[in-house]
Amino acid sequence: MEIILNKVSRRFNREWIFKEINYTFSSGNAYALLGINGSGKSTLLQIISGSLAPSAGIISYKDNLGNPIEVDDIFNSVSIAAPYLELIEDFTLQEIIKFHFSFKKRFLHQSDDEVIAILNMVANKNKAVKYFSSGMKQRVKLALAFLSDTPILILDEPTSNLDEQGSNWYQEMIKSYTENRLVLIGSNQAQEYSFCKNQLYLADYK
Ligand SMILES: Nc1ncnc2c1ncn2[C@@H]1O[C@H](COP(=O)(O)OP(=O)(O)OP(=O)(O)O)[C@@H](O)[C@H]1O
Numbered sequence: 001m002e003i004i005l006n007k008v009s010r011r012f013n014r015e016w017i018f019k020e021i022n023y024t025f026s027s028g029n030a031y032a033l034l035g036i037n038g039s040g041k042s043t044l045l046q047i048i049s050g051s052l053a054p055s056a057g058i059i060s061y062k063d064n065l066g067n068p069i070e071v072d073d074i075f076n077s078v079s080i081a082a083p084y085l086e087l088i089e090d091f092t093l094q095e096i097i098k099f100h101f102s103f104k105k106r107f108l109h110q111s112d113d114e115v116i117a118i119l120n121m122v123a124n125k126n127k128a129v130k131y132f133s134s135g136m137k138q139r140v141k142l143a144l145a146f147l148s149d150t151p152i153l154i155l156d157e158p159t160s161n162l163d164e165q166g167s168n169w170y171q172e173m174i175k176s177y178t179e180n181r182l183v184l185i186g187s188n189q190a191q192e193y194s195f196c197k198n199q200l201y202l203a204d205y206k
Contacts, residue, residue, distance in 0.1 A: 001027040001064055001077065001151040001182050003048060007057035010043055017043050018205040020057065027064065027151060030183040032193035035202030041186035042082065044202070045156050048184060050074040064151075074152075079104070079145040082156035082186075087137055089130035093121055096129055096140065105149035107177060119143050120169075134161040142170065146177040153178060156186040167191065 003025040010017050017040040025031055025048075033041045046052035047059060050071050061069040061077070069077065087096055097112045110118070116125050119139055129137060138161045145153060159167045174195055185193045193199075 002062040003152070003182065004060045004062070005057065006060070008044075008047065008054045008059055009056040010040065010047060010052070011055045016055075016206075018202055021200075021205050023200060025182055025184065027182045028180050029198055030178060030185065030193075030196040031198045031200060032196035033184060033186045033200050033202065034188070034193070037188070039202040040205075041202060042084065042156055045080070045082065045154050045184060045186050049078045049080050049152075049154055077150050078152045078154060079148040079150040080154040080156070081138075081141040081145040081158065082154070083160055084156075085141065087129050087140060090128055092126050092128055093119075093132075093140065094125045097144070100144050100148070104144075107147050107149045110147060115143060115147055118147070135163055135166050138162055139166055139169065142173065146173045150181075152182045152184070154184045154186075155192075157192075158185060158187070159189065159192050 005021045005023045008021045009019045021044070033044055035041055043052065047054050059071065061071070061074050063069055088099070091099065093116065094112060097115050116122055121136070124132070124136070129140065132140070142155065142158060145155065159170050162170060183196070185196055187193045
């Protein structure tokens with residue numbers, strides 16, 4: 001899988017957020033998208049995930065055989081966890097998991113109960129997500145992304161709201177569920193992206 005950015009630029013109204021990003025992301029590698037608040041990390045991740053169009057330039061995708069994937073189909077290949085993507089609050093944990101995996105394949109074929117065990121949330125499985133703490137919700141979002149069978153894994157501010165135990169859990173999930181995938185991390189915090197061999201600085205594209 002490859003994601004190719006060719007002069008990708010984005011503006012909101014008259015303000016250019018970034019200009020002319022030329023970059024190729026490929027499977028088996030992890031990339032950190034870095035920059036100060038407002039530098040455009042989330043905007044670029046949304047463009048890569050196919051949910052936002054660039055204002056100029058072209059983004060293209062190739063599967064492992066080198067065949068093109070249309071941007072309208074890329075959502076099938078992407079798992080994303082981000083602060084601006086909400087869980088369905090009225091669902092219980094068990095219902096959220098069942099719903100999520102009704103349209104995404106399971107990475108290692110884990111059952112719903114195994115997913116709940118990986119989350120360490122057996123006691124909360126019948127609780128509505130609206131009663132979860134912000135850190136618990138974040139863990140659920142991350143687990144759904146890690147445990148979905150997609151070649152592209154996008155994590156925006158992955159450890160926001162996580163305590164030390166949650167951050168350690170995140171590191172374990174990174175070790176277990178990122179091999180051979182194309183991993184993109186939007187971050188300001190070194191401990192979230194220290195495993196990424198490749199770093200992209202949004203400030204370079206102003
Ligand atoms: N829908 C929108 N309409 C107008 N401006 C927007 C919109 N979305 C983002 N922006 C602006 O684009 C810029 C980049 O925002 P973005 O959220 O991508 O930054 P970020 O690097 O992810 O920031 P943070 O580190 O705070 O998460 C900001 O100036 C933001 O105000």
